[in-house]
Amino acid sequence: MSKVGFIGLGIMGGPMAANLVAAGHEVTGYNRSQAKIDQLVAKGGKAASTVAEAVRDAEVIFTMLPDSPDVEAVVLGEDGVLAHAREGALLVDCSTIRPDVSRRVAEAAAEKGVRALDAPVSGGEPKAIDGTLSIMVGGEESTFAAARDVLGAVGTTVVHVGPAGAGQTVKAANQLIVAGNIGLLAEALVFLEAHGVDTEAGLKVLGGGLAGSTVLDAKGDKMRNREFGPGFRIELHHKDMGIVQAAAREAGLTIPLGALVGQLVAAANAQGDGKLDHSGLFRQIANLNGRD
Known part of the structure; x- marks a missing residue:
């Protein structure tokens, strides 16, 4: 030991x-x-x-x-x-x-x-x-x-x-994927709610198919129940998306979906939701649609 x-x-x-x-x-x-x-x-x-x-x-x-x-x-x-x-x-x-x-x-x-x-x-x-x-x-x-x-x-x-730095590069890719998944999960949930679907049942069946993910399993109920106590804060994911964008520019890459979700995360942080769990990005998506 x-x-x-x-x-x-x-x-x-x-x-x-x-x-x-x-x-x-x-x-x-x-x-x-x-x-x-x-x-x-x-x-x-x-x-x-x-x-x-x-x-x-x-x-x-x-x-x-x-x-x-x-x-x-x-x-x-x-x-x-x-x-x-x-x-x-x-x-x-x-x-x-x-x-x-x-x-x-x-x-x-x-x-x-x-x-x-x-x-x-x-x-x-x-x-x-x-x-x-x-x-x-x-x-x-x-x-x-x-x-x-x-x-x-x-x-x-x-x-x-x-080599040195590779772990951080892979982590940046991880944060890019997670942010995109959270944003799409939030949009899907707003979509289900707007159509009056039983969201618990809806997320259960989505989780059993190709749309299933660790993000859905870990964050779906948080969004459904509007429970955004921090596990990983939006302000930290905002910082991480900055790392993603900088590393992409360094490599001469364009990441259009990453850029969009990065702006949504930045907006959530700027509007005072930075201390919430990153599943709280749901609030930004909901507000864009005039819902809460």
């Missing part, structure tokens, strides 16, 4: 750190809010009052942070992870950030003798809690092999997808 430092104990990071504890690892956690640290301690983890304290003795360091600037500050900062990590440690960044930032982190880590992976995750809070996340991993093959067992404590689909 490994000594693990875990930085970022939010909706996703907290359950992931708890699953590492449950798997027998010695986990020391740090978060800006003390309450999140206390929750990890209650589940058998240890508390750190600084980033340095969390990572100094760690063999494996996880980061799960909101955005690229957060990762740059926490990992590359003067008093950050790389300033205190021991030589030979594994750095596993599970944040969803720009691929170029992940590549820069990997290069800086290598200069410090730290092995780095970008390992963004998909599955939302429910799969973070039950340890069945899908993890797309970028980095050296040997580093992935060294981290495979510890990643298995938080995910069941753990795939090496290429």
